[in-house]
Amino acid sequence: MTNFSWIDGSIVGLYIVATMIAGIAVRKYVGKVEHFLIAGREMNLYLGIASLAATEFGIVTCMYTSQNGYKNGFAGATPGILAMLAMFFVGYTGFCVKPLRDAGVITIPELFEKRYGPRIRWAAGVVIVLGGLLNMGVFLRTGGDFLVAVCGFDPKYLEITMTALLLFVAIYTVLGGMLSVLVTDFLQFVVMSGGLLAVTILILVNVGWSELVAAVQKNYGAGGFNPLVKPDMGWKYIADNALLSLAMVLTWQTTIQRLLAAKDTKTGCQVYTRTSVFFLCRWLIPVVWGIAALAVLKPEDVGDNTLLAMPTMLSRLTPVGLMGILVAAMLAADMSTDASYMITWSSVIYNDILAPFHKNQWSEKRGLIVSRSIVAIIGVFLLVYGLWYPLQGSLWDYLRVTGNIYLSSMSVLLVACCYWKRANSWGAAGAIICGAVIPTAFLVMEQLPSTQHFAKVVVGPEYSNIATYIIAATAMVVGSLLKPQTKPVAARG
Amino acid sequence: MPEHWFWFLATMGCVVWYSTITVYVAIRGAMDIKHMLRRLAGNGEEEQE
Numbered sequence: 001m002t003n004f005s006w007i008d009g010s011i012v013g014l015y016i017v018a019t020m021i022a023g024i025a026v027r028k029y030v031g032k033v034e035h036f037l038i039a040g041r042e043m044n045l046y047l048g049i050a051s052l053a054a055t056e057f058g059i060v061t062c063m064y065t066s067q068n069g070y071k072n073g074f075a076g077a078t079p080g081i082l083a084m085l086a087m088f089f090v091g092y093t094g095f096c097v098k099p100l101r102d103a104g105v106i107t108i109p110e111l112f113e114k115r116y117g118p119r120i121r122w123a124a125g126v127v128i129v130l131g132g133l134l135n136m137g138v139f140l141r142t143g144g145d146f147l148v149a150v151c152g153f154d155p156k157y158l159e160i161t162m163t164a165l166l167l168f169v170a171i172y173t174v175l176g177g178m179l180s181v182l183v184t185d186f187l188q189f190v191v192m193s194g195g196l197l198a199v200t201i202l203i204l205v206n207v208g209w210s211e212l213v214a215a216v217q218k219n220y221g222a223g224g225f226n227p228l229v230k231p232d233m234g235w236k237y238i239a240d241n242a243l244l245s246l247a248m249v250l251t252w253q254t255t256i257q258r259l260l261a262a263k264d265t266k267t268g269c270q271v272y273t274r275t276s277v278f279f280l281c282r283w284l285i286p287v288v289w290g291i292a293a294l295a296v297l298k299p300e301d302v303g304d305n306t307l308l309a310m311p312t313m314l315s316r317l318t319p320v321g322l323m324g325i326l327v328a329a330m331l332a333a334d335m336s337t338d339a340s341y342m343i344t345w346s347s348v349i350y351n352d353i354l355a356p357f358h359k360n361q362w363s364e365k366r367g368l369i370v371s372r373s374i375v376a377i378i379g380v381f382l383l384v385y386g387l388w389y390p391l392q393g394s395l396w397d398y399l400r401v402t403g404n405i406y407l408s409s410m411s412v413l414l415v416a417c418c419y420w421k422r423a424n425s426w427g428a429a430g431a432i433i434c435g436a437v438i439p440t441a442f443l444v445m446e447q448l449p450s451t452q453h454f455a456k457v458v459v460g461p462e463y464s465n466i467a468t469y470i471i472a473a474t475a476m477v478v479g480s481l482l483k484p485q486t487k488p489v490a491a492r493g
Numbered sequence: 494m495p496e497h498w499f500w501f502l503a504t505m506g507c508v509v510w511y512s513t514i515t516v517y518v519a520i521r522g523a524m525d526i527k528h529m530l531r532r533l534a535g536n537g538e539e540e541q542e
Contacts, residue, residue, distance in 0.1 A: 029533045040536065042529045046521035049514075074500040179533075186522045193515040200508060209504075213496050225497055278514070281507040288504060 008151075008324030015191055015328040016168060019335065022187055023172025023180040033367035036177030037347040038106055038261040043182060045262075048271035051185035051340070052258045053278045054192060058337030059143040059330050062286045064395040066310035069290025070302075073216035073224025075233060076290065079241040079396075080283020084276050086245040091272025094265070096250050099418045101265040108251055108410060109352040115417045116428040118356070123429065124410060125352030127436050128253060129345050131405030133381060134443075136341045138398060140166060140386035142307070143334045149311035150318075150327060162386060165331070169338045170379040174372045178261060178347075181339045188332035195329020198322060199314065200285050203292045206317060212288065215295035236462040243469050244400055247411035252403075253344045286310070292317075307395055338382075346374040397461040401439045408468040409435025412476045420480075427480030435472040438464060 030036050043051070068076030090097055105111045109128065113121035144162040148155055172180045216224035223230030227237060249255060249272070262268035293302070293313035302309045318326055350358075350371050358367065409431045416423035442464040445455035455464075 026530065029530060035533065039529070040533055042532050044525040044529065046518050047525035047529065050518050050522045053518075074497070077500075077503075182529075183526055186526060189522070190515065190519045193511060197508065197512055197515070204504075204508075209501065210496075213500075225500065277507075277510050280503070281511045284504060284507050285511070 005320045005323070007320055008327060011321075011324030012328045012331060015331065019184050019187055019332070020168060020172060023184040023339075024175055026179045026183050027172075027175040029179055030175075030177055030368070032364045033350070033371055034106075035179060036368055036371050037343070037351065038257065039178040039182055041261055041263060043258070043261040043263060043267075045267050045270050045274070047182055047186060048258050048262055048267065049275050049278075050189035051182050051336075052255065052271060052275050053282075054185040054189040054333065054336035055254050055258075055340035056279070056337075057192065057196075057282045057333050058139060059146045059334040060139045060337070060395070060399075061282055062289070062330065062333065063142050063146055063307055063310070064399060065283050065286035066290035066293070067307050068283075068396055069287030070294050070306050070309045071290075072227075072230065072233065073220045073291060073294075074287065075220075075224055075227040075230050077280075077284045077287040078227045078233070078238060079245065080280045080287075082238070082242050082245040083248070083279040083283070086242075086249045087272050087276035087279050090246075090249045091269045091274075091276065094269050096414050096418050097256075097259055097269060097272065098265055100256070100414070101259050101262065101268045106260060107348050107351045108253070108256060108414060109348065112413055112417060112428065115423065116413070116425045120413075120425050120428045120432070121352055122356065123432050124406075124413065125348050125355075127406040127409060127432055128348050129353065130436070131402055131407070131439075132253060132341070132345045132348075133378070133385075134402040134405065135399055136338075136345070137382060137385035137402075138395065139334070139338060139341070140382055142395065143330075143338075144386075145308065146311045146330060147327065149308050150315045150323075150330075152315060163383060165334065166338065166379055166383055169335050169342070170376060173339045173342050174375050177371065177375075178257070178343050181336075181343050182261075184339060185336045188336040191325075191332040192329045192336070195325045195332070196285055199318065199326050199329075200288060202318065202322065203289060207292045207295055211295045212291045216291055219294060236460075236466065240400070240462040240465045243466065244404070244407065247407040247469070248403070250414055251407055251410040253348060254340050257340075257344050257347065289314070342375050342378050342382075345378055346371055349374050400465055401442055401461055404439045404465050404468050405436050407435075408439075408465075408472045412469070412472045416476050416480070422480050422485075423476065424480045424483050426483035427476040427478070430475030430479035431472040434475045435468055438468040438471060 032040070034040055089095065100108065100111055103111050103114070109121040109124035112124050140162045143165060144158045147153065147161055148158050153161065172184060220230065227233040228235065258271055259268040262271060289310045293309040296313050296317065297309060301312060314326065350367070354370070412431045412435070413428050416427065442455055442459070442461070445451035
């Protein structure tokens, strides 16, 4: 039973129409590929904050963080604390992001070409797209699952809901590129934040802090408040998430794209420091929702699929009117994330993977047609992948493993590129191969019945991820030291 | 102070900070969009000339 009514439907409809109008209206400002991919580097501080916040919070974020709250209590918000610290550290010190933005590149692989050569640029582009698309592949289905559970739609409409969601996003992203993404992100930030805050206050008032704490204490004891004493978390969980947070802040393409679209380096770094607290909010708020589900629902209401605990709780707790605002907020969150991810991966495909073909010599018109086509193709991929990929285990574990396909190697390449003069193409190639092979092998082993137990129980996602970073860094050092050094060409004149 | 004060302060801090920043960014972000579109329109006109 759900409280979704025609009033809520009208609120959602109004939001979608307003977003579409805003997104399509700015297409007239797109005259160049640079406008389409990085908004002509005209993004200012507050638009950057709104856009980054909206991008980094989607329905998928809300689902995996609330699942973490349901399964781990308050300790489930630990990755949010680590992400906040990483964002603030990088923004405050300019670690890697300053030289990256100063280089004036469109993507990270473009910077790599200057140190490691064109082949590494191309390979980096491939792993970034591979990891990013696999990561994003589950967004649509998760978003559809949430909407079906909250609104009480028949599950057979899941595919139609997903397709409609994607179509709305694809239309304005294909037409307006990064400019449409920024403008709609801003609208979506306002709607999303209003909805998130309203529902959080509703939960705190209706369920109450004492009930939330009691539910965590009853189900998880001290481990629900402290990850170090929780048997399935501990230091390995913290180390894994600390590495992931730092790597994500440094190289996650959707985050970096805000840095690269900023009007200057100082603005880019400010976007990081001032959005840092949001990275705690984006974890802690849904974790509280997940804990509320733990407090309100009986185990038989949830069953095996803990991912749906939070939306089930919301469908019962949220009254008419607020339900419409909630669904509009979550749609806003999802649409901004999908649009940003589509434009981000398309920018890497166009700028780096297709670089050997266009060699920066295509006309602006041709470049725009190709960029728009790539966005559309990514949309089709997402639809197909989202329909058939069966998600195994925790959603957050899946996202960490697929993200690590490139986060591990790209963060190693970036740090070495910026701060180690001896780093070269051999080391970079070794890091890319090791960084991609380990998480991909883990994903495959997790799916195969014969290796499932070994992957999930013996190794686990934490050790797989930590090993990926260590081996990628080792490969960078060993490969770079093994390559014979060439004498620098003497300066003429 | 409620039980588990760390998580209580973190949760309440998030709600207060997020509410404040939403209003502030909503106002300043709208101005940023206006300036961004004006600059892009200006650049387009300069290139046509």
